Amino acid sequence: MKCLNRTPCSILMLLTITLLGCAAVKPITTYNVVLYNHGRDSGVEIRGDLRSGVPLDVGRIVNDEFKGCAFRITDLRNNKAQNGIWKIQSTIFNKNSGTLNIQYRFSWFDENGMEIDPNTSVWLTQQLYGKDSKTVTGVARSSRASAFKIFLREIEYGS
Amino acid sequence: MKTAFRFIVCILMFFGAACASAPVTVTYEDPGSAQPLTTNFTFSDLNTIASAMVDDMLSHPATVEMTAKRRPLIVISDVMNETDQHVDTKSITDTIRTQVLRSGKFRFTDIDTRRKRAEELEYQHESGMVKESTAAARGQEIGAEYMVTGRLVSYVVRTNRIIRKDYKFTMELHNIQTGVIEWANEKPLSKQQKRPMVGL
Numbered sequence: 570m571k572c573l574n575r576t577p578c579s580i581l582m583l584l585t586i587t588l589l590g591c592a593a594v595k596p597i598t599t600y601n602v603v604l605y606n607h608g609r610d611s612g613v614e615i616r617g618d619l620r621s622g623v624p625l626d627v628g629r630i631v632n633d634e635f636k637g638c639a640f641r642i643t644d645l646r647n648n649k650a651q652n653g654i655w656k657i658q659s660t661i662f663n664k665n666s667g668t669l670n671i672q673y674r675f676s677w678f679d680e681n682g683m684e685i686d687p688n689t690s691v692w693l694t695q696q697l698y699g700k701d702s703k704t705v706t707g708v709a710r711s712s713r714a715s716a717f718k719i720f721l722r723e724i725e726y727g728s
Numbered sequence: 729m730k731t732a733f734r735f736i737v738c739i740l741m742f743f744g745a746a747c748a749s750a751p752v753t754v755t756y757e758d759p760g761s762a763q764p765l766t767t768n769f770t771f772s773d774l775n776t777i778a779s780a781m782v783d784d785m786l787s788h789p790a791t792v793e794m795t796a797k798r799r800p801l802i803v804i805s806d807v808m809n810e811t812d813q814h815v816d817t818k819s820i821t822d823t824i825r826t827q828v829l830r831s832g833k834f835r836f837t838d839i840d841t842r843r844k845r846a847e848e849l850e851y852q853h854e855s856g857m858v859k860e861s862t863a864a865a866r867g868q869e870i871g872a873e874y875m876v877t878g879r880l881v882s883y884v885v886r887t888n889r890i891i892r893k894d895y896k897f898t899m900e901l902h903n904i905q906t907g908v909i910e911w912a913n914e915k916p917l918s919k920q921q922k923r924p925m926v927g928l
């Protein structure tokens with residue numbers, strides 16, 4: 570009888586743990602990169618600060634398991650060309666064995682935090698086969714860029 | 729019996745009127761979204777292609793070298809549409825030109841407005857309506873150093889259930905004086921429509 574009374578409690582606890590697992594986790598912060606994992610539906614947001622001009626500090630980010638996401642970031646690099654234009658490259662790994670469609674978007678900001686040409690920030694697509702990894706790149710639309718954001722999310726077509 | 733018939737007719741008329749007056753829903757959507765609704769070439773495909781071309785044009789070593797210390801002048805020629813549908817290729821190059829121009833790395837001159845510019849110069853000098861000291865000087869246009877050309881092609885595969893359309897956009901940057909192609913890039917794009925096993 571006691572056991573029967575405990576069952577709803579156990580279900581409730583299990584449900585709570587599951588819901589907590591699905592909720593967005595705390596951001597991972599390094600000195601020039603912040604990662605927000607908003608969960609499966611909203612995706613992942615990476616913010617990077619390029620003002621120091623040094624390589625992005627991404628050790629903790631690329632080692633994160635990206636809880637709740639079907640993908641994870643395995644590499645993130647920055648490079649400033651001779652003409653003053655920043656380029657960001659991110660490698661995305663499909664954790665599952667099935668094909669995964671993702672959408673990503675780059676946004677660029679000047680040193681005052683004002684977004685540069687927001688109309689040029691459009692959603693782009695990438696398809697990853699099971700356990701496959703691909704790189705996505707974003708190029709700043711101006712040499713005034715000193716910060717960036719990358720948004721990544723899973724997408725199911727036809728849903 | 730007659731009453732029942734009238735009742736049914738009234739009910740049918742009521743539902744008919746309700747269906748006819750159902751409001752049509754109109755919404756604003758994100759112009760930067762990438763939701764494929766058709767295998768035809770769409771605005772989001774234009775965004776994808778423009779983004780790939782601009783990214784590469786601003787960051788490729790060949791173009792980085794030519795824009796490191798100066799802003800070369802470019803003219804855009806026609807982009808050929810070799811697909812099976814009407815695609816406004818001018819709109820693709822307009823988007824690319826606007827984004828590259830706003831980067832501050834290249835300058836552009838426009839073929840389409842040449843005649844209009846010549847007419848305006850003629851008006852300023854010949855009409856007698858414009859103060860001579862303020863008229864724009866003739867023969868001062870700067871010659872373009874580079875010319876952009878492009879081509880959009882498509883390949884279509886149809887089976888009973890699947891329509892697959894592959895697009896490829898190619899863009900080249902020619903040095904007008906030497907004829908050398910200094911930079912080129914291509915962006916493939918594939919779209920697929922699948923019919924369900926059951927249904928129309």
